[in-house]
Amino acid sequence: MGNGRTSSYAQRALELNEDSADAHKWLAISTGSRGEFLKINEKIQNGYLFKEHIDRAVQINPADASLYHLLGRFCFEVSQLSWVERRVASTLFSEPPSSTVEEALQHFLSAENKGKPFIENRLFISKCYISLSDYPKAAHWLTLASQLSAMTSNDEKAQVEVLELLPKYRNRSDGVGHREQDGAINSPLLIGAGKYRIGIGDLNKER
Numbered sequence: 737m738g739n740g741r742t743s744s745y746a747q748r749a750l751e752l753n754e755d756s757a758d759a760h761k762w763l764a765i766s767t768g769s770r771g772e773f774l775k776i777n778e779k780i781q782n783g784y785l786f787k788e789h790i791d792r793a794v795q796i797n798p799a800d801a802s803l804y805h806l807l808g809r810f811c812f813e814v815s816q817l818s819w820v821e822r823r824v825a826s827t828l829f830s831e832p833p834s835s836t837v838e839e840a841l842q843h844f845l846s847a848e849n850k851g852k853p854f855i856e857n858r859l860f861i862s863k864c865y866i867s868l869s870d871y872p873k874a875a876h877w878l879t880l881a882s883q884l885s886a887m888t889s890n891d892e893k894a895q896v897e898v899l900e901l902l903p904k905y906r907n908r909s910d911g912v913g914h915r916e917q918d919g920a921i922n923s924p925l926l927i928g929a930g931k932y933r934i935g936i937g938d939l940n941k942e943r
Contacts, residue, residue, distance in 0.1 A: 757797035764789035764806065776821060777828045784833070786810060801851025808843030808860060811835035815867075837867045855884045856894040859901075866905065875905040 749759035764786045787810055794803045814835040817825070825833065841864040847857050858881035865874035878898055886892045 757793040760789040760793035776824050801847045804843045804847035805857050808840045811840035837864050855881050855891045859894045871905050871908045878902040
């Protein structure tokens with residue numbers, strides 16, 4: 737299903753029932769998936785809309801683990817904003833988006849605890865620990881991620897990245913002199929964008 741059609745269906749579902757957590761979730765995802773092709777100011781505007789719908793979905797259905805993963809992805813992306821991107825955001829918006837890796841990590845851990853574990857969430861838990869220079873914990877979560885079977889196309893992509901990162905961090909305890917290289921694994925600013933890699937349909941599959 738195309739992103740435009742998904743957005744139309746989700747919008748229609750919200751018109752019929754504003755308290756539909758699934759409609760809010762899918763409208764957020766479809767909004768985010770367009771971000772890769774937008775200018776930075778439009779990406780940030782999409783980010784606000786993305787988070788607004790995810791926050792509302794959490795209020796309606798706090799038991800949905802995928803919502804916490806999405807919140808984690810949003811916070812992680814925002815925490816990785818470059819200086820230039822932050823300057824642009826502060827120029828365009830009175831309250832530019834802000835978050836931390838620690839906040840993202842808490843959301844990812846909530847997703848882990850509230851639902852069935854999946855590879856991509858454990859991958860991002862490990863990325864948070866890498867950003868925090870806690871390499872033993874990063875390796876631990878990469879190992880846990882590698883033990884899961886790929887159930888979706890997104891899982892398969894995440895699995896490849898897990899297997900690439902695991903040898904690097906399995907025996908690493910000192911991160912001095914490696915921060916620039918570590919930064920290469922972080923996603924660029926695509927707030928609410930396709931880089932969330934939540935494929936349309938993947939979150940509907942029983943994990």
